[in-house]
Amino acid sequence: MATYVTQPDGSATPQKQGSDVVRFGVIGFGYWGPNVVRNLDQLEQVDVLGVCDLSSAARQRAQKAFPHLEITSDPAALISSTDIDAIAVVTPVWTHYELAKAALENGKHVFVEKPFTSNSDQAEKLIELAAKKNLKIMVDHTFLFTGAVRKIRQLLDENALGKLYYYDSTRVNLGLFQHDVNVIWDLAPHDLSIMDHVIQQRPEAIVATGQSHLNGHEDVAFITVYFPDKIIAHINVNWLSPVKVRTTLIGGEKKMLVWNDQAADEQVKVYDKGVSVSSREGVYSLLVNYRSGDMWAPRLERAEALTHELSYFVECITKDQTPMNDGKAGLRVVKMLEASSKSIREKGALVYL
């Protein structure tokens, strides 16, 4: 027999059944929040019980798009509700800590947007609180759930590229200028979380440079990350680019890979190209040999990343598993963002992690 949830207008809508159904409240319905609500609402094992936003315009949009959901201006109404199991925090980064902390204190699992928190101290406190209460934290590192990143991770796990040389990512476009964070805190969490996921080693140090031209926050920035074993990563983020570019190169001893997230198809291409160095007996100069073989484009899964991710979060909650993009993964990204900010302030000084 179905149970019903009473809506503010007095009508009743059926509630999804089963012990594996996770009941969500979503806080924040700006640009990204509607995607989270839409995806959660479509999942069989999820019941979205309410959406909260401080802005009346956002609440009106939410009510129009999801007339069956309860819409509120008060985050506490969702956070303290005994009907709700998990809270999605989809608000600006400076609000993440307080909202996530209140949710955990009230016994809710937390799905929180990237970047996890404004600093590593906050991230550590949330991780500790969740562990104490046996609750899950998932940080929305959406790209990890794309077909492209899943394939790249698989290729690197299989050592298809051989010993890694470099990771080089460009994420540039015109705007959207954020008011509270610079371009690094806005765009680089994507690259840093992908890099953290596909390169299994932990970075040692960071150098970052950047410049602010318009609103006091850096709008163009370059980050270099040093790993053990001579692996080097470079991330270029820019709000002042005339064109949108989303390209990542990963170079290895055996093969090299190009991921163009803007391409309509064949987003990932693996090139059987490489360089080897030899020296002939009696000849002191080194011989550089270039290898140029075939290119192949692996088939990629097409499903929407956020659907995959939220469904995985539900599975982690119901099966009591630790998500790969948990608070600790979020903290690693925040530490790299902090180190980048410090390096920029010190005009490109080397900052150890």
Ligand SMILES: NC(=O)c1ccc[n+]([C@@H]2O[C@H](COP(=O)([O-])OP(=O)(O)OC[C@H]3O[C@@H](n4cnc5c(N)ncnc54)[C@H](O)[C@@H]3O)[C@@H](O)[C@H]2O)c1
């Ligand atoms: N995973 C991704 O690919 C992705 C993409 C875009 C944004 N984001 C992240 O999502 C978060 C939100 O970004 P956005 O672009 O949607 O921002 P936004 O400014 O468009 O929307 C934020 C909304 O939160 C509301 N809000 C702020 N404080 C609140 C509070 N205390 N209680 C209730 N509502 C509150 C605001 O009124 C606004 O409607 C950021 O952390 C951002 O980094 C992630």
